[in-house]
Amino acid sequence: MAPAPTSRTDDQLVADTDIAALLRYGLTRPGFRTALFGDGAVAAAVTLDRLGVVPRSVAYLGKVVRAGGVRYAAELAEPLPSPEASAVLRGWLEEAAPTAGTQEAETAAARWLTTVAELMGARRAARGG
Numbered sequence: 001m002a003p004a005p006t007s008r009t010d011d012q013l014v015a016d017t018d019i020a021a022l023l024r025y026g027l028t029r030p031g032f033r034t035a036l037f038g039d040g041a042v043a044a045a046v047t048l049d050r051l052g053v054v055p056r057s058v059a060y061l062g063k064v065v066r067a068g069g070v071r072y073a074a075e076l077a078e079p080l081p082s083p084e085a086s087a088v089l090r091g092w093l094e095e096a097a098p099t100a101g102t103q104e105a106e107t108a109a110a111r112w113l114t115t116v117a118e119l120m121g122a123r124r125a126a127r128g129g
Contacts, residue, residue: 020095022035027112028102048089049123051085055118055124066107066110074097
């Protein structure tokens with residue numbers, strides 16, 4: 001049996017995770033998909049939550065990506081309600097856009113955003129908010 005992974009604080013996870021790189025590689029390379037949907041999704045949820053983003057905004061953006069694609073979402077004037085959060089998310093999406101040209105990659109990006117939103121909601125529920 002594999003040893004349990006070492007636990008990390010939110011700060012350590014965010015500092016140690018290059019979300020943009022995980023998106024760039026995780027959307028097209030199955031070997032990176034676990035990291036993208038694991039540490040990458042949690043780090044994104046923590047980052048966006050700290051910027052005051054509500055989960056439904058990220059879930060909605062997942063629907064936008066599903067309908068229009070990663071590049072379309074990256075080019076939105078304000079993909080999230082606040083300028084700071086929009087800038088962070090836009091950076092991630094711009095990094096991923098060149099590799100997200102296939103239907104599979106676009107679907108994975110939309111699923112990832114939905115996962116991030118679900119994690120944000122679960123973290124809020126656990127905090128009682």
